[in-house]
Amino acid sequence: MSRETVRYDDAIVRKFVTATIVWGAVGMLVGLWCALQLAVPRLNFAPYFTFGRLRPLHTNAVIFAFAGNAIFAAVYYSSQRLLKARPLDRLSRFHFWGWQTIIAAAAITLPLGFTQGKEYAELEWPIDIAIAVVWVTFAVNFFAMVRNRREKHLYVALWFYIASIITIAILHIFNNLVIPAALFKSYSIYAGVEDAFMQWWYGHNAVAFVLTTPFLGLMYYFLPKAAERPVFSYRLSILHFWSLVFIYIWAGPHHLHYTALPQWASTLGMLFSVMLWMPSWGGMINGLLTLRGAWNRVAEDPVLKFFVVGLTFYGMSTFEGPMLSIKSVNALSHYTDWNIAHVHGGALGWVGFMTFGMIYWLVPRLFQTPLHSKKLATAHFWVATVGIVLYVLAMWVAGITQGLMWRAFDDAGHLQYPDFLETVTRLVPMYWVRALGGSLYIAGVLIGAYNIFKTWQARPAAYEEIDVEVPPMIRAAKVAAKERAVLERHAEPPVHWHRRWEGLPALFTVLTAVAVLVASAFEIVPTFLIGDNVPRIKTVKPYTPLELYGRDIYLREGCYNCHSQMVRPFIDETVRYGQNGKPAEYSKPGEFVYDHPFQWGSKRTGPDLAREGGRRDELWHLRHFENPRSTSMGSVMPSYPHLLENDIPWDVIQPRVDAMAMLNVPYDAQALSHADTLARQQAEQVAKTLVGNGGPKDMAGKEVIALIAYMQRLGRDIQLAQDAQGGTK
Amino acid sequence: MIRLSELVSALTPAQYAELSLVLFLLVFAGVLVRHGGKRRAAEHAACAQLPLADDARGRQ
Numbered sequence: 001m002s003r004e005t006v007r008y009d010d011a012i013v014r015k016f017v018t019a020t021i022v023w024g025a026v027g028m029l030v031g032l033w034c035a036l037q038l039a040v041p042r043l044n045f046a047p048y049f050t051f052g053r054l055r056p057l058h059t060n061a062v063i064f065a066f067a068g069n070a071i072f073a074a075v076y077y078s079s080q081r082l083l084k085a086r087p088l089d090r091l092s093r094f095h096f097w098g099w100q101t102i103i104a105a106a107a108i109t110l111p112l113g114f115t116q117g118k119e120y121a122e123l124e125w126p127i128d129i130a131i132a133v134v135w136v137t138f139a140v141n142f143f144a145m146v147r148n149r150r151e152k153h154l155y156v157a158l159w160f161y162i163a164s165i166i167t168i169a170i171l172h173i174f175n176n177l178v179i180p181a182a183l184f185k186s187y188s189i190y191a192g193v194e195d196a197f198m199q200w201w202y203g204h205n206a207v208a209f210v211l212t213t214p215f216l217g218l219m220y221y222f223l224p225k226a227a228e229r230p231v232f233s234y235r236l237s238i239l240h241f242w243s244l245v246f247i248y249i250w251a252g253p254h255h256l257h258y259t260a261l262p263q264w265a266s267t268l269g270m271l272f273s274v275m276l277w278m279p280s281w282g283g284m285i286n287g288l289l290t291l292r293g294a295w296n297r298v299a300e301d302p303v304l305k306f307f308v309v310g311l312t313f314y315g316m317s318t319f320e321g322p323m324l325s326i327k328s329v330n331a332l333s334h335y336t337d338w339n340i341a342h343v344h345g346g347a348l349g350w351v352g353f354m355t356f357g358m359i360y361w362l363v364p365r366l367f368q369t370p371l372h373s374k375k376l377a378t379a380h381f382w383v384a385t386v387g388i389v390l391y392v393l394a395m396w397v398a399g400i401t402q403g404l405m406w407r408a409f410d411d412a413g414h415l416q417y418p419d420f421l422e423t424v425t426r427l428v429p430m431y432w433v434r435a436l437g438g439s440l441y442i443a444g445v446l447i448g449a450y451n452i453f454k455t456w457q458a459r460p461a462a463y464e465e466i467d468v469e470v471p472p473m474i475r476a477a478k479v480a481a482k483e484r485a486v487l488e489r490h491a492e493p494p495v496h497w498h499r500r501w502e503g504l505p506a507l508f509t510v511l512t513a514v515a516v517l518v519a520s521a522f523e524i525v526p527t528f529l530i531g532d533n534v535p536r537i538k539t540v541k542p543y544t545p546l547e548l549y550g551r552d553i554y555l556r557e558g559c560y561n562c563h564s565q566m567v568r569p570f571i572d573e574t575v576r577y578g579q580n581g582k583p584a585e586y587s588k589p590g591e592f593v594y595d596h597p598f599q600w601g602s603k604r605t606g607p608d609l610a611r612e613g614g615r616r617d618e619l620w621h622l623r624h625f626e627n628p629r630s631t632s633m634g635s636v637m638p639s640y641p642h643l644l645e646n647d648i649p650w651d652v653i654q655p656r657v658d659a660m661a662m663l664n665v666p667y668d669a670q671a672l673s674h675a676d677t678l679a680r681q682q683a684e685q686v687a688k689t690l691v692g693n694g695g696p697k698d699m700a701g702k703e704v705i706a707l708i709a710y711m712q713r714l715g716r717d718i719q720l721a722q723d724a725q726g727g728t729k
Numbered sequence: 730m731i732r733l734s735e736l737v738s739a740l741t742p743a744q745y746a747e748l749s750l751v752l753f754l755l756v757f758a759g760v761l762v763r764h765g766g767k768r769r770a771a772e773h774a775a776c777a778q779l780p781l782a783d784d785a786r787g788r789q
Contacts, residue, residue, distance in 0.1 A: 084783070153779065155776065228781070230780075235764050239761065242756065250749065264743055264745075518752065522748060
């Protein structure tokens with residue numbers, strides 16, 4: 001057989017590895033700052049550096065910049081070698097610089113308050129379009145390698161990459177469908193229950209197809225390399241892949257237990273989450289058993305240390321995740337710091353350690369010189385491991401404490417901790433331990449960065465480029481075989497059908513996409529099309545133009561990072577969020593039909609706000625926004641003095657109302673033509689009430705008035721429905 | 730002409746859930762039957778070697 005040569009592009013891998021380390025350090029430092037803000041609220045610097053604006057920056061930086069760049073490094077290094085093909089250099093460069101530009105755009109726009117208001121999907125529509133373009137470029141580059149490959153069989157790591165590429169594209173496009181109201185302002189096309197469903201279909205699968213499947217691909221390639229032995233069971237890896245790809249996509253609704261989501265969808269999400277135990281643990285066991293006969297090397301090799309602990313955290317996280325999805329457990333854990341513990345066990349332990357294991361394995365090969373210091377790499381491992389343990393333990397304790405305190409009743413049947421603040425201040429010591437754990441983890445990263453920098457300094461003056469001998473391209477070989485068959489009137493020998501699939505990447509990709517899309521057909525489509533999923537409530541009306549602008553401030557300041565808007569059907573919640581001694585109504589799906597996007601939240605650092613309207617007067621809200629400690633001693637909420645200074649930009653209100661009208665929000669003719677006038681009139685009313693409460697004058701044109709108007713609207717419509725029912729009776 | 734929402738509403742949500750579980754079991758059983766036996770042990774062993782044999786020469 002004739003031989004060809006290929007020169008692998010390691011320069012692109014070097015770039016992505018460097019970006020992984022740089023953005024990883026930045027993203028984690030922002031995370032540490034956020035952790036400290038919860039212990040010391042003075043560390044919030046309004047308007048740009050408050051917790052609500054920085055937390056999305058932290059999550060986006062760690063998920064898409066740190067993990068994203070690590071994934072690209074892994075894909076470019078391993079795919080070239082598994083396929084024996086080089087990517088297209090121009091596309092690689094565009095991919096790298098495009099992705100870094102997107103990250104820089106996120107780092108600028110998120111502190112500025114440009115956000116879609118959906119967790120992990122905060123970036124506004126122009127950046128979303130850029131992400132789609134760069135992602136497609138990556139996909140084209142990857143599939144060009146597949147097309148030009150010299151190895152017929154697609155190794156299992158490549159299957160995981162293909163599933164990630166396809167699914168992330170689907171998730172990103174569908175969850176980010178919006179109607180723009182300005183260059184950096186848009187509204188989700190979905191509302192309320194449907195938006196929640198789409199968001200957590202996306203959110204959960206961002207965990208699955210950004211933070212899990214690409215790292216499993218990484219594991220299936222780099223672990224055998226580091227252990228110098230093949231994966232324990234290739235058969236198990238096939239089972240792992242298909243089960244995971246089929247099951248994962250269904251599990252999203254477990255983020256919405258006991259909310260206004262229909263019960264059937266919630267239960268289905270729980271069942272599939274529990275089923276995830278099986279493939280996840282299969283994968284973990286497959287990884288750990290790959291080290292059979294090599295365990296003695298774990299003691300001395302930092303790369304294997306990182307991989308073993310990374311895999312162990314994969315096992316722990318994928319045990320904890322399904323457990324948290326069980327409804328009775330979720331009733332306690334949801335909205336608490338337990339979720340923060342869970343996600344950081346996965347992010348720091350699984351994603352972080354697999355990434356650092358890969359980097360320590362790659363660096364000597366990429367920089368063509370031995371690692372500067374094995375001792376420093378081992379120090380990185382131990383410091384970071386202690387950091388994770390402190391972090392996760394602190395958040396477990398905080399989460400369970402919080403959940404139990406919310407639910408506690410005294411002997412007389414009253415809430416034992418009726419003041420929500422009691423449940424906040426109790427957690428502050430745990431927040432300090434978390435910050436210490438995070439600091440240790442970051443110290444490890446900085447040790448690693450120094451070690452890698454020193455290794456890079458010892459690189460040769462010019463990297464040696466090696467031409468690797470490879471067989472001819474498969475597609476060229478296919479053409480030749482066909483020609484031979486015609487000449488010889490002799491068909492190709494029969495090939496096993498699964499081998500044929502694996503050798504036919506297009507069909508394989510389609511089958512993977514079908515496995516993922518089948519969940520949409522059975523879970524998402526009925527949610528949207530079966531009308532009685534969301535029974536309408538007559539008294540629920542669209543937000544007024546001023547309230548709409550106030551809601552936009554709520555999104556801009558990232559209030560959803562700490563406050564939910566969802567009273568679950570539990571006695572402790574209906575009692576806690578009731579008014580005048582009467583329990584509150586639990587939240588109904590019909591309340592949210594005009595909520596583009598939904599704002600149910602996922603964490604209660606502060607209390608739920610679904611029934612906030614009318615609980616307190618306007619002056620209380622103004623003082624609270626100006627300085628939360630003035631009304632609520634011990635509050636960890638940031639101060640928002642700029643809301644009392646910023647003028648409402650009246651001219652932006654009409655385009656926003658028009659955009660909502662395009663989403664079938666039934667505004668009347670006056671709102672569609674004079675939204676700003678209506679907003680000014682309502683602002684005057686609110687300001688007048690404020691003065692009546694003893695508040696300051698001349699507030700009518702300030703942003704705080706719009707936010708107060710929104711706060712006072714929350715939960716009012718359902719109250720009207722109740723009053724109407726009471727009247728009828 | 731029948732509307733898509735009417736078509737989808739022909740089944741109850743619970744039936745969609747049941748159908749999806751059956752579908753998964755079929756996929757799982759299919760993969761298991763196909764790859765569970767010993768017939769393809771040699772093929773799997775060869776595939777598992779791919780990462781270890783991916784550099785024809787040169788540094789590792």
